[in-house]
Amino acid sequence: MGAITKVRARAQDAQVGLPLDRILMDDCIDAMKGLPDKCIDMIFADPPYNLQLGGELFRPDGSHVDAVTDDWDKFDTFAAYDRFTRGWLAEARRILKDDGTIWVIGSYHNIFRVGTAVQDAGFWILNDVVWVKANPMPNFKGTRFTNAHETLIWASTGEKAKYTFNYRAMKTLNDELQMRSDWALPICGGPERLKNADGHKAHPTQKPEALLYRVLLAATRPGDVVLDPFFGTGTTGAVARRLGRRFIGIEREHAYVEVAKERIAAALPLDESALTIMQSAKSAPKVAFGLLVETGYLAPGAVLTDAKRRWSAIVRADGSLQTGDQTGSIHKLGAVLQGAPSCNGWTFWHHEEAGELKPIDSLRQTYLLATQP
Amino acid sequence: MGAITKVRARAQDAQVGLPLDRILMDDCIDAMKGLPDKCIDMIFADPPYNLQLGGELFRPDGSHVDAVTDDWDKFDTFAAYDRFTRGWLAEARRILKDDGTIWVIGSYHNIFRVGTAVQDAGFWILNDVVWVKANPMPNFKGTRFTNAHETLIWASTGEKAKYTFNYRAMKTLNDELQMRSDWALPICGGPERLKNADGHKAHPTQKPEALLYRVLLAATRPGDVVLDPFFGTGTTGAVARRLGRRFIGIEREHAYVEVAKERIAAALPLDESALTIMQSAKSAPKVAFGLLVETGYLAPGAVLTDAKRRWSAIVRADGSLQTGDQTGSIHKLGAVLQGAPSCNGWTFWHHEEAGELKPIDSLRQTYLLATQP
DNA sequence: TATATCAGTGAATCTGGGT
């Protein structure tokens, strides 16, 4: 069993007793109260925001407000929504692991209140991400801008908290450019959109699987436990299963639960080779520069230069470099010579190979290829 | 005198006594207190973002990032920032006409708190608009998504309030398609970026004129009075003047006021490059290979080959390809396998479709056809 | 003179493990 596998296995011991890959049919706060502290790796939440739509007024819990008998106004409505939001966020924070993150999606109706509550709950916002819809519903009355995006908030458990971000995988996914905070993805339609027997859409705000795909690929690792407290028709569960993550869904409506169960059962898990993603150099086995000298990949006395031959240095037997009376590690000397705060010596220093300057990092690659099984 | 002209003339009677087309050098709340109730047609506010930056930041090449470290952006706590925000918003609401609107721009650091305060002050949000930056600063350390957008909130004085929205002008500006809530515009640089005598930027957060152009064109009429309580170097004033709107600027820093005065006095007719930017704002849709994987056009685990089936590779979850122990993007792996310096993966790699090998570029075409309006 | 290369920079909450 390799080292990484061991770490994962140990992490999964903590999963014993959790209702993994199941849907809890319950109020989201009540259901979260049944989960232990710090047991979840990531939360994806798509909370309701049906405040004042179509002349009808609904409470955040979905119950109908009778305007005749209920004493309400805008303030009451916002205050009630805030109480609801702060309630479920407090539970979310309790069950989230220290190195976990939370995602919340919303529109201008609710996202500002949610974002404020996220910050007030002690979460630390990492990014806001806009889902730019390729094909949004037009504004029929021509009274405003076409509402063509939704906003996601991504937050860690605190300013100093660790978190998972698969930087390299995101960069690969985006054609070798850093993934940005604006994601252009189509809305959920066509065969992906779940329908009831009567042909009507099964859920009013079903999210596209591509959105969850990117969220899960960016911020979780295989085997991680993802909780969705507003599970709906189970997009989070379907994508989690496909990507080899575990899920816990919470959904109050029986009809949605049934649709979600069927849908997730049909989702095909990818096999492990397809799940492998590009890794950052950070996780590659480390090779000290001195090792290359010891093993003869580079001889003591060899001359290194930067790419433009502005500086040169001599390799010493202990793996340090020397320029004049300056000495130090490949990183330290590179930084000192450039007057920079830091320097990656592996890419800064070059050696001549077949009449060509090559970064010493290529020697490290050669070494790794020759010695790795 | 026609009816419309009369309305305008009457409206302009109300402007008598206002400090039109002037900059008030004062604290924004104090200055607003000197203005009468309901005298302003539109407010554009670019308040401090409360960035809360840590230490110094250096680019991978060792150069230093010139961050926003000005005192005006420092607040001790969220509570202090909220007090500040609610204070100026209350005055803003008082001086705004019943049929006026307010715009506020911010980033994830502050926009959620601002949006909540906007709603609590009784404003009615009409849209949130995302300014998608064509050329944002990258995330140098690879720790998060590139922060590539800012958010604008547009709100009326209440749910039933009338307001100005020049639907037709926006549609024309957007190539006869409804203007959407996502605006792709470059950041402010080049000759438009104001510099001090020392060549250093005059203001750390100068907004592009193209942004204000769209805001003013969308939500004001000629002759309207636009107030900017955080005037800075006066982008709002310059664009207002060019578009035949009146402005009132409020700015506390003497240095900014001086720069703004000079700039507005220069009052060039709308810069041609700005107009070009406005009209060519629709960027060509880019489709990364990974997007086809996310959206299900190609499943992870699928096998790709070249046209003559000499090589094959497996598609992985992050859009990378794998052949044996070689991995990389469609372009990189294609190049490596052929021993070529570069390769167009879109035409090199093929997938089988109805028993026939087709270049994956055809999938990209299919995707574009299905998702572009 | 035209082209290629280099240098600079923009609202940024920007490392992590060991001692």
Place this chain on the structure above:
DNA sequence: AACCCAGATTCACTGATAT
């Protein structure tokens, strides 16, 4: 908790300098 140090990390665009 503070310090040390290995070493990983950037995109689009502008304007100046070099060829």
